[in-house]
Amino acid sequence: MSSPSRPGTLHVVATPIGNLGDLSSRGLDTLRNVAAICAEDTRHTRQLLSHFGLERPLVALHEHNEDQIAERVVARLLAGESLALVSDAGTPLVSDPGFRLVRAARAAGVPVSPVPGACAFVAALSVAGLPSDRLVFEGFLPAKGNARRERLAPLAAEIRTLAFYESAHRIEETLADMAAIFGAERRAVVARELTKLFETVLDGTLADLHARVSADANQRKGEFVVLVQGAGDDEQARIAEGKRLYAKLGEHLPPSTAAKLAAELSGAPRKALYGG
Structure with missing residues (x-):
């Protein structure tokens, strides 16, 4: 049986970063109608689908297997199947796997269509009150202190607002490094657990934010977005x-x-x- 003349579409679908009500109706319809869903963590995605009463075949696609899986996924797309790509939370490819698959699909002439939705650093920026016309997204910093400080040092002179993701067990050290490198009086925002039950958005100087996070164990739990105002003039x-x-x-x-x-x-x- 010959392949159809038209390939299927790879739908890149944003999923909620916390509140399940943030999945768009279009995103839900897309997940319902594709042949299969490529997911960073199939267990996590299966829970999401179960919440909405959906049951779709899942393909594990993560940083360790993306190169191998991308070839198989593109073959299915070229055969006429439409598939979806999701990450564990938020918009795929934003500090998550997927760009190799998207690149391979586009190189093969497969249509790639975004289904927009939640993105943690964009959500944080929208409530931060920091300049938002120009932005540098740095994602996750290195886990080790020396490497983290080496990454931060060249950014001290950056005049655009800086956006970072950080984990609970490194947030305190990261804020201390930022205060030392960017200056204790630099304005910043720490957004924690966005759209979830214990959401908090703290603003102030880096020194103030480090003190507040250090003094309150609850402010060291969850998932974090850190926004830092640029160097200014x-x-x-x-x-x-x-x-x-x-x-x-x-x-x-x-x-x-x-x-x-x-x-x-x-x-x-x-x-x-x-x-x-």
């Missing part, structure tokens, strides 16, 4: 970048030489970096 950004360069150069050069080079490279005043 260009002078602040230059100084932040200059300090970062000075710290790195100072590992290998005398302080005066490191400050001179950092000032030249960043455009920051030398006194702001070295104090003389």
